Amino acid sequence: MAKKVKTYQLKVPSSTDQLEIIREFVTGVARKVGFREDELNKIELAVDEASTNVVKHAYAYDDRKPIEIQLRVEPDRFVIQITDKGKGFKPEQVKKPDMKEYLAKMRVGGLGIYLMKTMMDEVEFSIDPGRKNRVRMVKYITPETVHPTRKVS
Amino acid sequence: MAKKVKTYQLKVPSSTDQLEIIREFVTGVARKVGFREDELNKIELAVDEASTNVVKHAYAYDDRKPIEIQLRVEPDRFVIQITDKGKGFKPEQVKKPDMKEYLAKMRVGGLGIYLMKTMMDEVEFSIDPGRKNRVRMVKYITPETVHPTRKVS
């Protein structure tokens, strides 16, 4: 029998006042998956950072543009894809912030992608400017990440 | 200047365990619109009833099918559209329940559409079995339905 995969999709205007709705949608589904509270917090933060980047960088605060969030619950993993059709960027040129230097220079931004990578098990960008820019983030479903009552397949 | 319209979209598997996520999505957006608590309750119930009908009647509990909820916030109205590709039905043949008879006979079901119509300002079905069945429900944005701090256009 094929393992069951469930998919979810949310599309909202690209503006910061939607972040709350986005966070609640994703944590709602993730809670149903059975993730522990601290994992829910990590997922929530990663999704917020990725969505904030779409609002800020991909669309430069133009709220007529849509931000799309897709969730896939697979037997062993929770996959989050956040897609924009904005200007795109070169992820490989974004450097991991040197936190020592960061704190010394008291920089204001540049932590989003670093947090996403710290919070999630996999983070991967695929960029096609103006057409389809997507970040794909994965959190594994393991005995460590989900509640004991949930049976891991 | 054209009045601004905001649209939102949610797609989840068609099963009753998604009702909570659906309700939270819709009330989340409706709260942001500025609806009062009792109007939020009405909107929540109408959306739940319509979604339950899709799970139960349109798709007969087959959770591989998607249920789609679309929201439009127009200057003077909040429009909810719930779409399925299931078996469809003849809305004009669904009779308004006679509550006296209903209670006398202690019937178990048949209240969903009645509640939707009671809770919302407009309820309208468009049916194309197997392709696109849609219920469109409208709640007006008026000084009576939204918080006084929200300026009604």
Next chain:
Amino acid sequence: MNGFEVAQHNSEDGITILRLKGFLDAHTAGDLEAALQKCIDEKKFRIVVNFEELNYISSAGLGVFMGFIEDVRENGGDIKMTSMTEKIFHVFDLLGFPALYDILKTDDEAVERFAQTEKE
């Protein structure tokens, strides 16, 4: 998140109190159904349903009560409802349920009401 729970208490006067908690919708209605079915199976027909901690009810939840009330009454019992928040009562009221069900402020009132019927 929210979920739904039913807690069962048996009072000394042979009355069963079901305390509902959370969200009663098409997903959770089955749990209430099971709890009421258990009462019937155990021949506990004098039932008080306390709504104090129920946050939400849809027609699927209302339907559960409709499905049991006849059976319970035919066995000399009743389902009495107590402690509804305004939000929940509003839905019951809108549908005219107060004509069919005893809806009371407190569990004590419901127990008292059962005692009165006993005497008659």
Next chain:
Amino acid sequence: MNGFEVAQHNSEDGITILRLKGFLDAHTAGDLEAALQKCIDEKKFRIVVNFEELNYISSAGLGVFMGFIEDVRENGGDIKMTSMTEKIFHVFDLLGFPALYDILKTDDEAVERFAQTEKE
């Protein structure tokens, strides 16, 4: 829903306490920025930020503190942080913020710390 609030209290020893409440993200960061800017404008450089009722913070919120700390310290003041929940502290800690900021258990400790610096 949730939202975000900053409440400002001026203690008698010239210290300003900002109590954060709710959700601090890219949408609400501007409110915190405004509150801190107001402190600067009023030349209140000894600032305690109480996180007790803050439920959430993203990098947009963290960035606000980075944007003010230099200015505040150059004016002989400081931003001291207190009463963080574990959830919030976890994010600060992960990024190494405890190396840059005084993070304390209570407002009293923060006030005490300001008093010490004064004496030195």
